[in-house]
Amino acid sequence: MKETKISGTIRKMKEARIIGVFPTPVYISQLNRKLTSLELKFVEKNKKNFTKNAGNTTSANNYILNEKPFKKLKKELELRVNDYFQKIISSKNNITPFITQSWINYTEKDQYHHKHCHSNSIISGVFYINCHKTLDKITFFNETYKIIKPEVKNWNLFNSESWWFPVTTGDIFLFPSSLSHAVETKQGENTRISLSFNVFIKGTVGSNHDLTELILD
Numbered sequence: 219m220k221e222t223k224i225s226g227t228i229r230k231m232k233e234a235r236i237i238g239v240f241p242t243p244v245y246i247s248q249l250n251r252k253l254t255s256l257e258l259k260f261v262e263k264n265k266k267n268f269t270k271n272a273g274n275t276t277s278a279n280n281y282i283l284n285e286k287p288f289k290k291l292k293k294e295l296e297l298r299v300n301d302y303f304q305k306i307i308s309s310k311n312n313i314t315p316f317i318t319q320s321w322i323n324y325t326e327k328d329q330y331h332h333k334h335c336h337s338n339s340i341i342s343g344v345f346y347i348n349c350h351k352t353l354d355k356i357t358f359f360n361e362t363y364k365i366i367k368p369e370v371k372n373w374n375l376f377n378s379e380s381w382w383f384p385v386t387t388g389d390i391f392l393f394p395s396s397l398s399h400a401v402e403t404k405q406g407e408n409t410r411i412s413l414s415f416n417v418f419i420k421g422t423v424g425s426n427h428d429l430t431e432l433i434l435d
């Protein structure tokens with residue numbers, strides 16, 4: 219019990235509970251194996267055939283998971299995508315998530331990955347092929363409009379405008395495609411390499427009776 223003074227008297231106040239509602243999910247998993255030499259060679263091969271991004275470079279091939287060397291990796295990432303949909307979206311509609319576009323990001327020292335989100339996608343994912351376990355991270359942003367914006371004394375999940383997670387080689391992150399994210403200026407001598415992908419769905423969502431039915435082939 220806490221004591222609080224009101225109009226000259228002291229009344230005991232019960233400890234308050236703070237409960238977060240409607241949180242934004244960030245799903246974190248790990249690939250339970252190392253990449254094969256064939257997969258790693260394919261990663262290096264695509265580093266030579268790249269396109270410039272705002273702050274770093276990406277593979278020219280933006281359907282990279284459809285390539286034969288990544289056949290097994292794609293299936294392993296799809297397992298995590300299905301797990302995300304079962305645990306977080308938990309739809310009673312008969313829908314099937316599938317990976318649409320996918321590409322590799324290469325970020326050298328002093329490069330960065332600009333703040334962005336992913337349109338025409340439901341969830342997005344990042345698989346970390348190579349990163350520095352103490353220096354590399356991913357930062358997410360809360361871009362909800364704030365009517366009043368006082369200076370903050372102690373940052374927490376409710377008042378923060380950004381939140382970062384450390385990342386290690388083999389990590390898999392899945393999150394809503396509408397969630398803005400970025401990579402700050404790269405520290406360390408290693409090349410940070412990640413594979414990003416988008417996910418959409420096939421099937422029927424909504425209700426025919428409620429006039430909300432949408433059929434996605």
